[in-house]
Amino acid sequence: MTEHTPDAAAAPGTSRVGRRCLVISLLVAAAWYAADQLSKLWVVENLPIGRQYPVIPGLLWWEHIRNSGAAFSLGSNVTWVFTIVMAVVIVAILWNLRRVRDPLWALALGLVLGGAAGNLTDRLFREPSFAHGHVVDFIAVPRFAIFNVADCGVVVGVVLILVLIMTNRQMEVPRGR
Template sequence: MTDAPTPDATTPVPVAHAKPRRALLLSIFAGLAVFAYVFDQLTKLWVTTTMVEGERIPVLPPLLHWYYIRNSGAAFSIGENVTWVFTIVMAAVSVAILLQLRKLGSAWWALALGLLLGGALGNLTDRLFREPSFAMGHVVDFIQLPNFAIFNIADSAVVSSVVIICLLTLRGISLDGSHHQKDLAAPKGQGPA
């Protein structure tokens, strides 16, 4: 009878935690997407049921006011006459995010994509179901800061996700969690001067 060999420090150990890790990443993604979406919709419901359009309430003057407006365009009211385009773009972004999930391997990317999806769906819901008509709805905005556009929670989630994605990209962290470093060495055949 022979004894089974005992593993040493050089013997590779099978990765048994790959599926639980993937489940954790998808949970982070889904949790943040749901949180951003629900928080956005609840704050918009609060605004539309307690304020009249155009009303401005000081919260922390002069830094923060609630100012209820409905925006038919994009950020800074750009494209007010093409609301349907933003509806299509937000729907496409949402589908693209879901298609990228199979590559997800980083908790930071899970956080960024969850916020992005929750924010996109929050404003997409407004576009689809708010007045004046289906797919042409105006987005409820209500957060006003000095010398800045009026925005909502969905916008905050989208901007936060874009900041995180930019930082991840600058640090060379891919969606799958791998790290890429740019080769800063001199091109081949050229030595130091």
């Protein structure tokens, strides 16, 4: 007698595809998280708050700031809300990763997961207090907010998700195919 699992019913080989996509997501998330945390560690250790260091003069510079809010420092008086939202996003992504059967979806969700985890770590463990921590931002470009590696992962991941949705690319294999 053969075992009947939801993955086996979806399409031949989807269980293996699902495992591969899960690994892709988790590796991308771990790599992005590590890049974010290591870059923030370097910034905290080497760049005084508020000083600008040109990288590409006129186009890109490092400027160490502590952001208590979201993008453009919005909501700086409700830091705990961002902590909760990021935790919910991370749990939702982790819950849905088992359904992913497309490598581009795996990549996109991994980027968002790694970025959200990086900023959540700051919110939880940086000053001024647990769950109210300020995020380390340092990447600066003209006429835009200062951001970090985690933010880049979230934005690129979300843009990729929107492209996948607009092109009707499915995250999972429909049943019966």
